Amino acid sequence: MTATLSAAHPAARLAGDHLTALGAGDSAVEPVVGWAGPVDLPLTGELLVQAACGIMHVHGRARGAPEPLAVDYATAVAGVLTAAGVLAAEFARARGVPVSAVGTSVAQAALLSVGQYLACGHGDISPAVGVPPPFVSGDGVRFEIETLRAEDWHRFWRTMGAAEPALRQGWPPFLHRFATATCPLPTVLHDVLSARSFTEIQRAGTASEVSVVPIGDAQPVPVWTFTPLPGGSGPSRASGTDPGLDAPLRGVRVVESARRVQGPLAGHVLRLLGADVLRIEPPGGDPARGVPPLTAGVSARFAALNAGKDAVELDLTHPAGRVAAKELVAAADVFLHNWAPGKAAAWGLDAPDLAAVRPGLVYAAASGWGPHLGERPPLGTDYVVQAHSGLAAVLRPPGEPPAPSLMTITDVLGGLVCAVGALAGLVRRERTGAGCRADTSLLSAASTVPRTRGRYRRPVRTADGYVAVSALHDDTPQWTTEELLTRLRATGVPAVAVTTDLGDLVADPRFTAALNRPPWEFR
Template identity: 35%
Template sequence: MSMEDAAPLAGITVLEVGGFIAAPFATLQLADLGARIVKVENPTGGEPVRATGPFVAGESAPFARFNRNKESVALDLKSSGGRDAFLRLAATADVLVENLRPGAMAALGLGYDDVRNVNPRIIYASASGWGQSGPLAAQPGLDIMAQARGGLMSITGDPDGDPAKTGVPICDLVCALYVALAVTAALREQAHSGQGQHIDVSLLESGVSLAVWEAAKYFTTGEVGGRLGSAHQSMAPYQAIRCADGYVTVGAVTPKTWKAFCTALDLESLLEDTRYADSFSRHAHRDELIASIEAATTARSTAELVDALEVAGVPCAPIADYSDVFTSAHLGERDFFWDSSHPTIGTVRQIGSPMRFSRTPVRRGPAGPVLGADTQTVLMSAGFTSDEVKALVEAGAAAEAVLTDVPGHGGHEAAGPTRPRDHTAPVD
């Protein structure tokens, strides 16, 4: 591949400090886009997802996916040697992404001002639960708390049911995507100004930013949205509809699709009902409407209903579980899932990037690295000598992975990083 056709962020170096989702998922996007990601981890155990199952050959399966296309450097950031080594790495990096609790990096001597002193061009992105300032800033902030404080749990679930979070950690993931978007924008600006800046993205504000329908309603009428199950906030029918053997989601909210929907189900009488003249009116009478619709749909199977609606041109889809998703013929045809390599696990099936470029495709490299796999090569590429690296390891300020042959396995086993037995971990 020529440089012209390289991934869009090829040549950009990003340092990552953190764990779980916000920082690693943000840098995953940057890694897929071609940036070099140097993941700096605690030499004792690494970042927390390494201890999260399921495990394959002793390695975390989630970690191998969250951290593909990255390099692992094990540094004790609480030690003077580890901190100094990190600053030497930061001096030549383009971006730093971290999601420690606000103030934790500064307490280590690695806050934005500390790093800017060695690299004025650095783009320093901080992801946190509540932001770098404000009354909540110092509080622990996990995804479920952000969903709770951000209103998402108040509108998720059945009307008469318990509060529910979304099935995926949406605030963590959206925060990560905003971090990645902000970093790419800051890189564009940096190219013109030659200056870096600090980026502050929170789980809370990321979650609240998704409340587009709720904000329109509240700021216009003062009405507060509530739980509606699978239904839309203001239009109908736009929800899961019961069939004889399950549910089908439908979205018949335009005049054209509403007419096609009623015709396909032999419900033309609904077209004459003034209560259902438009999607907003239909929503106001949704209980009666859905009862009339399901009287017809429960006589059909999921497959029969989907076939009828697809022929009529009505947006619809059956509800798939993840065994259906991960074996989807459509996604298979589009080559969405792909296999990466790992020195211990072997082949790791990856979820693809949804970003598709006609000329500069995203990168499909190795699975998440074993802890400390790249300590020596990364440090030496930053100007360290082999003796300096050895001294850091001997002092416990750094660690290196040791891969040993596994008899009869045809591969390697990660024996873990070399380090002294009693070792103080950095702030997580």
């Protein structure tokens, strides 16, 4: 690791808070965090990390220019990532490996957070003509909508009085906004909703099964909830395996049944730590495997989250498929899913059901809302969770109206906190022999982001790009990026060029060491 490794780093302090909440605040493993890590750039703070590592680019795509997130998002991701590393090290220590410290960096956390966009190789994406969400009702309520089905989308907009060409034009960018971080909708769709009251819009959403969620300021909720599992205790399947410093979870078996980003990312983190991960996919495979762009016949975005995992196809809607799933879990240490509410109980694959076939199981359940919005919550996807949780209210600079980011912020944090829940469960089981259920959600993950806005200005436009400056800086003549950087560094002002093409970032040798290894160093 390079550059300012310190247990007093803001991300290390966040990790300490998380570990205390998990009952692991007395860990013998030292968390050591820096800003740049193996990235060979002078990164000295949150703003410069966001600029160099692609966050500004992805967040700003929807409006056509790089923009900083106004909160310490990369630092928050690094805090959860550090907690994961400490718990993995504690698990290895319980198995006889003398780990004393774990190092990571905010830059590595930032690169992980944009990993699915990096994998797609998108360059400088300029949004098509259109206006991204959120929407504003006629009585002034700002809100997001969500649906995963085209028929519900069409029914909602027809009820609202939108013309057929506009709603047909709007569906593709809305559907693909998670992958592209852009959503250029026809202006007429915004106009249609701005002529209606929020009550009318909510009523139409309910009738059409489209979730309508106002941008609010909900109070933070507990990030992790643990429940002891019945059925006694059982031995670790990893017993007798030498994990080693490079792979503290070597020998751990994970069965994952998950889709989209949150669940697969949790399994990805466990695999990076050395676990063997087996995915359960529906007959024909996960549909996300075929989503462009493809690399070697597989979706690049899917591969970014699932490379290195084994897979088996099971029909969990059929009794035989559920029996086969239980057989797989009987030989596992962790079962991980992000199914819709009620699905696990309806299938007989809830935590007590699986604990009966695998004593000592760690059952990690990731959801959108957890229990916090009742038995019939809205669809629990990234942007509506940003809206409800209060994140949308602080992501933009002061003076701008609140709006979620079209970067998948809570999906990434949701996957990380789910992985941390599984790791905490493994540590508990290694010490006690007893299994547990670890519940997390996108809503609980949103609580890991500090809500204090940073004083982050937009980057300075140069003749050939953008420069992020760590201090306030007046407008400058139209120098090139390199000319401005040279002048700023000569006066001791930290600054970096803003990444505006993720393809260039992947090819940049200054990032190679960070992109080609897991984001932790154990020693």
